[in-house]
Amino acid sequence: MLHARTHGGLISRSPYDADNIGVWNLLGHSITKDVLTESFAWVIATYCNPHSDPFVPALGLDISAFHKLLQSRFPHFTALPQWLEVQEGIVGDGGSLDEFPDLLQLLLGYRAVADEHHRNVAHLVATACMGGDHLWQDLGLPDRKSLSALLTAHFPALAAKNSGDMKWKKFFYKQLCEREGINACRAPSCAACCDYAKCFGAEEGEAIFFLSLPP
Numbered sequence: 001m002l003h004a005r006t007h008g009g010l011i012s013r014s015p016y017d018a019d020n021i022g023v024w025n026l027l028g029h030s031i032t033k034d035v036l037t038e039s040f041a042w043v044i045a046t047y048c049n050p051h052s053d054p055f056v057p058a059l060g061l062d063i064s065a066f067h068k069l070l071q072s073r074f075p076h077f078t079a080l081p082q083w084l085e086v087q088e089g090i091v092g093d094g095g096s097l098d099e100f101p102d103l104l105q106l107l108l109g110y111r112a113v114a115d116e117h118h119r120n121v122a123h124l125v126a127t128a129c130m131g132g133d134h135l136w137q138d139l140g141l142p143d144r145k146s147l148s149a150l151l152t153a154h155f156p157a158l159a160a161k162n163s164g165d166m167k168w169k170k171f172f173y174k175q176l177c178e179r180e181g182i183n184a185c186r187a188p189s190c191a192a193c194c195d196y197a198k199c200f201g202a203e204e205g206e207a208i209f210f211l212s213l214p215p
């Protein structure tokens with residue numbers, strides 16, 4: 001049995017619940033249980049759900065790349081046709097995900113390797129950035145340390161720029177502002193800023209998702 005902790009408490013679901021395109025269903029069809037695969041399952045189940053807000057169809061990938069990703073990470077998973085159909089939508093169409101393309105371009109531009117795997121991880125992270133919690137939570141990771149490790153492995157030059165250990169979402173948006181020559185900060189320096197705690201400091205919270213797989 002898989003267990004997931006949500007803000008509402010601990011719940012248990014069968015991974016083979018064919019009626020649900022959820023994280024449990026996806027993970028039940030994965031071939032590995034590594035942290036990145038779990039994160040893909042969580043993010044796809046959460047943000048590729050047309051009933052969710054925000055809804056990010058296909059993680060912003062084109063539909064053939066999305067199919068390939070599903071096949072490589074979850075080879076035994078057969079998606080419902082109506083779910084697959086809505087994945088062909090455009091990110092932000094009718095919604096308010098204006099910043100998604102810019103965040104995606106930022107991440108793509110800093111990939112350690114310009115290959116398919118790193119592209120998929122860029123889409124994963126950009127999608128999770130649309131969520132409302134700390135980024136590590138929106139990615140379904142166990143803690144912030146796992147997020148820093150993931151970013152350092154896949155976007156090392158970008159991660160290295162966050163030498164002050166700024167909160168990751170804040171850091172990404174600050175990078176976008178700097179690219180555009182926008183200074184949205186009210187203080188001349190972070191040290192003198194009354195918003196310091198919003199940009200830096202601990203990103204504590206409960207993991208909103210973790211797994212306990214049967215032995």
Ligand code: SF4
Pocket residue numbers: 174184185186187188189190191193194195196197199200
């Ligand atoms: S702490 Fe203040 S000055 Fe530094 S990035 Fe945040 S808002 Fe800008």
